[in-house]
Amino acid sequence: MDDVILYFACKYFGDWERIYIAIQEQEEVDFEKVKELKRKFKNNYLTIVNKNYPKKLRQINKPPFIIFFKGKKELFEKNNIMWYYGSYYNDIYNKEAIKHKKELKILRIPQITGFTNSFEKNLLYNIDLEDLIIVKDSGIDSYINMTKIEEKNFLEKNLIISEYPSKVMPSFQTWDMSNRIKAGLSKNLFLLNSTKDPITFKLIAKCIDFHKNIFCFNKNIDTKSHNLVLIKKGACGIEGMKEIKNYE
Numbered sequence: 001m002d003d004v005i006l007y008f009a010c011k012y013f014g015d016w017e018r019i020y021i022a023i024q025e026q027e028e029v030d031f032e033k034v035k036e037l038k039r040k041f042k043n044n045y046l047t048i049v050n051k052n053y054p055k056k057l058r059q060i061n062k063p064p065f066i067i068f069f070k071g072k073k074e075l076f077e078k079n080n081i082m083w084y085y086g087s088y089y090n091d092i093y094n095k096e097a098i099k100h101k102k103e104l105k106i107l108r109i110p111q112i113t114g115f116t117n118s119f120e121k122n123l124l125y126n127i128d129l130e131d132l133i134i135v136k137d138s139g140i141d142s143y144i145n146m147t148k149i150e151e152k153n154f155l156e157k158n159l160i161i162s163e164y165p166s167k168v169m170p171s172f173q174t175w176d177m178s179n180r181i182k183a184g185l186s187k188n189l190f191l192l193n194s195t196k197d198p199i200t201f202k203l204i205a206k207c208i209d210f211h212k213n214i215f216c217f218n219k220n221i222d223t224k225s226h227n228l229v230l231i232k233k234g235a236c237g238i239e240g241m242k243e244i245k246n247y248e
Contacts, residue, residue, distance in 0.1 A: 062177075071155035096219075138164060188214055
């Protein structure tokens with residue numbers, strides 16, 4: 001079944017619905033193509049039928065049929081992963097992110113993030129990259145415009161994953177699908193800042209659906225952030241990562 005899933009995932013470019021239909025209807029498999037794909041991806045993928053497939057992802061709606069990965073795969077099984085997110089970036093928040101990263105390292109809390117908005121990109125440029133899971137909303141082999149990412153010394157300490165094979169470009173749909181992976185693998189969502197927009201609300205709703213804790217940075221650095229409103233509505237307000245221990 002591993003081979004069948006790999007074949008359909010590549011044939012249909014990671015499209016969950018099309019893969020599901022192909023398996024359900026027992027569509028014919030080109031096993032010569034399978035051999036080629038196995039040579040290409042080697043052992044750097046896990047299908048949902050593999051015993052090493054992340055247990056947390058089996059529990060979400062539409063679990064990925066396959067996860068392609070590069071790097072430190074041991075991070076898959078960490079139980080205290082934090083989804084670290086901000087709706088926008090500025091230098092003041094970057095200083096806070098660097099401070100939080102140091103605290104997370106001491107607490108041995110891995111982070112999960114994407115590479116879509118300006119906050120995520122600056123986060124990856126400016127912090128010490130270790131015990132970090134990057135969920136791509138494009139193909140696992142697609143080009144990322146970052147000099148540090150996917151280099152050997154980065155991959156020894158971090159993990160890059162995607163449910164998409166090569167030649168899949170990012171889109172709103174792939175971004176939305178990647179967020180269910182972030183929510184599924186994480187224990188908590190932390191919002192360094194937020195705005196009152198559909199994207200932020202989608203992230204929060206995804207985490208609520210998966211029964212995750214939602215933490216908000218509660219320092220009022222600027223008037224743009226929506227965090228204080230979220231705290232009034234029930235999110236947990238914290239000033240530092242150490243406070244997360246109070247909620248365990």
